[in-house]
Amino acid sequence: MKNHRWMKGVALGALGAVIGASTSYAQQLDVITVTAQKREQAITDVPIALTVVEGQTLDDFEINTLDDLQLSIPNFQVTQTGIGTQMYIRGIGTGNDPAFEQSVAQFIDGVSYGRARLIRAPFFDLERVEVLRGPQSVLFGKNTTGGALSLVTAGPTDEFEAGVSSTYLFDYEELTADAYVSGPITETLGGRVAIRYADSGGFVTNSNLGRDEPQREQFAIRGVLAFEPTANFDATLKVEHNTFDNTGREIEVVRDEATVGPTYAQALNAVGLTGGMTNTQFDFVRDGNSLEYSDNTVFNTTLTTNTDFDLGTLTTVTGYVTYDRNEFADLDFTNYYILTGLVEEEYEQFSQEVRFASREDQRLSWIVGGYFQDNTLTNGDVTGFGPAITNLGYAPIANVGLERAYEQEATAYAVFGEFNLDITERLRLIAGLRWTYEEKEASRQITATTAPDAFGAPLTTNPVAIAIVQGGLGVALNNPGAAGHDLNQSREEDRFTPAITLEFDASDNVMLFASYKEGFKGGGFDVRGNSTAFFEFDEETVTSYEAGLRADLWDGRAQFNATAYLAKYENLQISQFDGTIGFNVGNAGETEVSGIDMDGRIALTDSLSLAAGLSYLDFEYTDFRRGNCAFGQTPDGDVVNGVQLCDYTGRRGRFTPEWTGFARLDYVRPVSDRIDFVSTLNAGYTGEHNIHDNLDEAAVQDAYTLVDLRVGFESDRWDVALIGRNLLDEEILTFAANVPFASSVGANTWYAVPLRPQTFGIQGSVRF
Template sequence: MTISAQRRPGSPNFQSGETIMKVSRYLIGAGLAALIVAIDGAEALAQQLDTVTVTAQRREQAVTDVPIAITVLEGQTLNELSIATLDDLQLTVPNFQVTQTGIGTQMFIRGVGTGNDPAFEQSVAQFIDGVSYGRAQLIRAPFFDLERVEVLRGPQSVLFGKNTVAGALSLITAAPTRETTGYVTATWMPEFGDRQVDAAVSGPLSEQLMGRLAVRYYETDGFVSNPNKGRDEPSREQFAIRGSLLFEPNDRFDATLKLEHNRFDSRGREIEVVRDVNTQTLPNGVPLTFANALTGAGLPGAITNSEFNFTRDADSDEFADNTLFNATLTANYDLGFGTLTSVTGYLDYSRDELADLDFTNYFILTGLLSEDYDQFTQEVRVVSRQDQRLRWIAGGFYQSSTLTNNDITGFGPDITNLGFAPLANVGLERRYKTDSTAFALFGELTYDLTDRLRLIGGLRWTTEDKDATRQIAATTNPLGFDAPLVTDPVVLATIQAGLGVELNNPGGGSGHDLSQSRSESRLTPSVTVEFDATDDVMIFASYKEGFKGGGFDVRGNRTAFFEFADETVRTYEAGLRSDLMAGRAQFNATAYFSQYSNLQISQFDGTIGFNVGNAGKTEISGFDIDGRIALTNELSLAAGVSYLDFEYTDFRRGNCAFQETPDGDIVDGVQLCDYTGRRGRFTPEWTGFARLSYDRPVTDTIDFSSVLNVAYTGSHNIHDNLDPLGNVDGYTMVDLRAGFGTERWEVALLARNLLDEKVLTFAANVPFASSVGANTQYAVPLRPRVVGVQASLRF
């Protein structure tokens, strides 16, 4: 049985994953075929494509000059597609997935990402204006008023840093301008009460000083029904404001100061129980599902729904409140032989969250979280002039950060009905803190061996120190910090023997008061060879290494799983970049092979905890192909397709799925499962997109514009423990925007998920269900179809 990309009643018949795949491949194939035919013999029917400038190599370059698998979305495209979050972005970028789990957010490129533990830094590193946003919670922050987004696949360790083993996501915000400009855009999607307003104003404050102010407000009522609460969830509210000042006293020096404040809050979650499969039958013939077991235990109606239908059971007053502040100062000085750049960044965020962790209508298990993070970074680099045979980049980097994560796993009064009466109204309180200091030196040389042949070599040396502490104690309050400790020996014994949790309570056993340090240093090299086959076609081959630092586990319940090692990667790539048809088309292709060691993983242990460790060895390979073409003056096409082969080649410490026979290593007295030879989560073989843009005048002053985006994601597994029931069929997402406007105003119709695909992005098992032999799983869905309108004013 699999979770299928099903249709709602009355919607077009696209239930079959095979049909979806055929349609998707046809659309993508048609786009690429159109590109090839046009390149082969088309006349000059269209104007040239705009040059896309990127800073993927820490200097301005045309995207076709960059030997990296990269997808770029400029600000205009982001607006046309109404992309406001990373969830939206994944639908236009092949081999890029974002998902929200029961306790966090994850981001993957080429099937490589980071698990659930808050201690993990992200394998897909996010940068905003050159400053690292390495924590998972920062993925949820709204992004707005952007100049462009660059998605770089593969390790980018030399120029971006240690935590880019899977890739880098670089967001560049819109800069202040010398001319006064501004806009106001309002979006309304009535289906789920989406209301969004974006506004910005930019212009000169004096002859040498320019400023820009941008704001966003967004709220939504939610798209999953919670009958127990009588409301739709999750309701969300966001407010963000950013101010930037650009100081340019002369043509040799400039400095930009950016200050930003974000607040993003939610009530409820979009998590629902999607299956409740029994393996036993009661004497009266009734299947022993978890729902029936709870009813028999005196909790009728605990689970009223176990199908994927956008309906959930939850009784907790769930909330998530997040506040983020960041400040960035970027200065550039022309030295004559090159440019000196300094990027100083500070950010902090706070997060408070209450989550229903039993996924029922009773108070059995909850999670209360309080997290704070602050970070200071300083990078200084010098980039030589680009009109020399030998070009170079050299720099240094410093970062210090502190993460404090306190959480409570709370047992409610209804856990008594499950046979755990001693745990009623008890809280397991974890207190975690880690301090980190990192320093790096990096450099890259580019040498023209001939007019057409170039050699690029880079090296980064990184050293990092981390100190961490973690305590776990049982307290007398499941919903509040700093409560009195439990002293009852029966309660302590139940927690330790029944749940496998080591405690720091007096008389609680071995004691769970950990304090450890680790220090590591790494050299990460890269070598690239570029050859201009023609004036418009560049081919390249590269070898890169990368690593992500190790650390200490936040969520573990046992002392044996406190520390985890760093993960490393070696990647080989080859490809081509091309401008064709006198600048009216582009075609890019990259093939890759990567070997990962010790991927950091976090997997549910079947009760109330997560085990953190490292996943032996992993190999991935595949290719990325994309292109753009101006078919006519009015019609343009962008398309891309990616293939991914993913395999764990040595991973004997995976958590076992429901009723899976353990056949792996024995860790801390528990035999785990051998994942060797399997694919990982979020690793579809095929992903791709095709985007058609059509613009033409309808009168002397009014233009019609439209964008149709089709994105395909192949079948893959979304379950935390690779349960076969977590396999999802491939699906196709279609978005459309069409409207009329002038230079000053525009009104457009928006449609997201036009085919109304029914898609799950993450799945895991419901706590305690396995004790009655039930494979009961919860999952996170994508939003169904929404249609709305958007109006903009520009000045």
């Protein structure tokens, strides 16, 4: 890594300026306005555990994906895995399966983005991100058992504005460039166009291919038109096209432990695959011989209208989202062609929400509405067995491909209402109810073909190959003479999800609240499974209790929020690697999550402000006897499809650190009439937690603290700054799972996904 001692000196100097800041009288905090309850409210008036990250913060620290957002949000984790992306709040999230809708649902401008692939999409030109913890089952919908992320994009401005900005990170040759133009077009029409281009050179070295990975490239363009012909009506149309392509991946083998025989690296050498695995420690160096890629395109358009009447406001939100994904991945993590994955996925979604919100200046106010969504998912993948699998004793399946073809159509309808009653001047009751009906139909077929890296190849007729795939690898096939794997099923379900909240103003500046909520996420059908026995999985439900306070303190110069919670989940939807080439999808029986979230802001002086948060989490599987066993673990759970699994009851889940927290210091001081010195110091703490797909007890990521710093100068028209990310150069793994076939030689071998190490860069922007 390059020597950045001179930049560290700048960083330490800026930190000294922060610590030695002026002690002049502090100003009041700016009011943060959110729409967490589908109305514009001050954040301290919302009885929800809520964190807001504003657009300027996102830009300052080059936060372009949800992965980058973790630093500023306690109890929130996002990780890449071998085949997908996972997002967790309070330890609740959704595993690896393209058919899963997300327990932590993502909404952009009010439109649901419920698929894991959409979590990976970079974002830009945002007004703010609202992170809502716990189930949000009335106003946001059924798929929010763990929480909701609401991303609000920037809209047209009242006056002409334009700007360009760029960030360059030295270590990874990462360039991000943005531009926007915004303002009135006519007296009744405003517009905004924003463009993003980003290119990155990667931070993990593929020693076999001689390149850094993942190399990433993104291009996005968004246009927004805001039409307001009268004082009683407005309409906003947004259209966006986004492409993000990756070459290579940041996955490396970090453990290769022998138990009853050789290590996996030694075993590969012994069977003639010399140098198949050369690096088995965490050092940002990986093996791999496949030319991996992931090409993604997302298109969305949203039309939002508001019509004011004497009684209230009618709002409509019409959304259309589509994406396609083409991906090729090395799944054996060696320097030979043993196992690969080829994926083609397409998704199309249309949604329509209509809601009417009464005026708030009355004793009883309310919101009622209806929701419709229709979506189609098509997923095809080929698991390819390369020629080198012959050396592992599987010669009959060399150059064979397992082709899955999955299609799903789903439709959902909902009606909802929430009522806010002022019982007294200080006591309020908020009661809501949502009814959801959903139907799904899905089909899945798996066949063995004569090509390991192509779709539509002829079927194999080799009976030995078919026997090995079905008997040795546990994959049911639809080839002639095989067991048959051609499924087509449908399901329908409906559910009421109530929510009740009591608010009490203990004083003019302190609000107490307590709430009871229920939520559910619909069941569905497994894309990635190999067996025909468990194609369908059940719905996920939650019952949640929360209590807390919201306080404005010190004459508006400080705020403090605290929320204690207890949530009980049934049939939590999970997906776990089976140790060979597949994933098992199912439901955890019962899970209990409890803890407390605290955060606050304070204006220490006119120049210095502090924001901080701290969260405690207690997570326990209270009845889960169908977990996939970790390597070497003695099965002690239920017998499923003739195989005894492991009992996870009493254990913590993945990504469930006991303590998480963050702190942010902002310092602004004039150096002339037109120029300010600015600095921001961010620190995020995450306690130790398990990161393994099958909860291997050895896979514990130690506690770590991520520290970022931005130091620079700004005026009304320009700014320039130096940034440092992960200043302590913490070495962090975010996910781990076992390498396919390693267990066959008695080796406990893991691949893992690292977080990017320390980096420094420079930023600049100009506004017109």
